[in-house]
Amino acid sequence: MDILGTAQLDLKDFDSNIGSITVSAGGVGRNIAQTCALMGERVNLVTCFSDDFFGDYLKKDCRELGIDITYSKLYSRHSSSMYLAIMDRDGDMRLGLSDMDIMEELDNSMVEYAFSKIDPKDLLVIDSNLNSEMLDYIFANAPCKLASDPVSMAKINKLKPHINKLSIFKPNKYEAEALSGIEVKKENYEKILAWFLNQGIEEIIITMDKEGALLGTKEGKYLLNLRQSHVDNATGGGDVFFGAYIAMRMKNLKPLEAIKYAVTAAVTNIETEVSSRRYINLEYIEPEIEKMNITIEPI
Secondary structure, eight states, X not given: OEEEXXXXXXXXXXXXXXXXXXXXOOOXXXXXXXXXXXXXOOEEOOOXXXXXXXXXXXXXXXXXXXXXXXXXXXXXXXXOOEEEEEEOTTSOEEEEEEXXXXXXXXXXXXXXXXXXXXXXXXXXXXXXXXXXXXXXXXXXXXXXXXXXXXXXXXXXXXXXXGGGGOSEEOOBHHHHHHHHOOOOSGGGHHHHHHHHHHTTOSEEEEXXXXXXXXXXXXXXXXXXXXXXXXXXXXXXXXXXXXXXXXHHHHTTOOHHHHHHHHHHHHHHHHTSOGGGGGGOOHHHHGGGTGGGOOEEEEO
8 A cells, every 4th residue: 555645845854744645556566567457458466465454455456457366365464565655745755664564475385376377478577575585486487578677776686686587677767777887877878778688688678757768679779758747746657657568568569669658658647646547548548648749869
């Protein structure tokens, strides 16, 4: 569950701040699954649910979205996983806290059973909220191609030993710098994309906030720019970007076309009030692409 507080005025430390608070379904993996489902893809989410109030809500929400949770499990020893974020008046995060103890219950037997149902043509999307032992097991045994979002700087090192096994990878600029040791600046765009491609990654996307995004594949390297966005709430924008990109690649769109959908979905998401985001589907996104003023520049 995401609990988001947005300040009405400038935030003051060590004081009570006036603002608005929303509660909604969240989590990187779940957000990506939601976007894929809304974009018309068949999605299975493998996770752990609590039997508390929020757990019941999350299960119901997944089913309503069309997300299959057959391979997930229910636990009573933990409360639901929660993320608490404090946003400034401009919608940017100033502080975040996460409670993910329940995810330690995700074990090899759950994943092994899910693996037995995966088709080699499927794509398995993972994030680094999983512990290192589970990530080791997944990378060693996955029966299909892998895609990943690093989640955060604090958790990115868990993916570092395995990035050569990833087909699709989407770090932000800070995560990309931490992994490669290369600063993300204009004169280094080609160099940093080449570094990731040389690790064995087939499609590398580096998001750079207002500076756009970088895309690298064996066909070429590109810089994408778009119109400036109005941030209502930036939380989850990266998840929506990745989910939309994954969904469109699974529909066999080329990377340069898929990323247009990803950019449009992400911008539409952060410009939309949280409770309305679950209605952002493929039919909603397609007419919005032209309004993004997306430019693609070969590097």
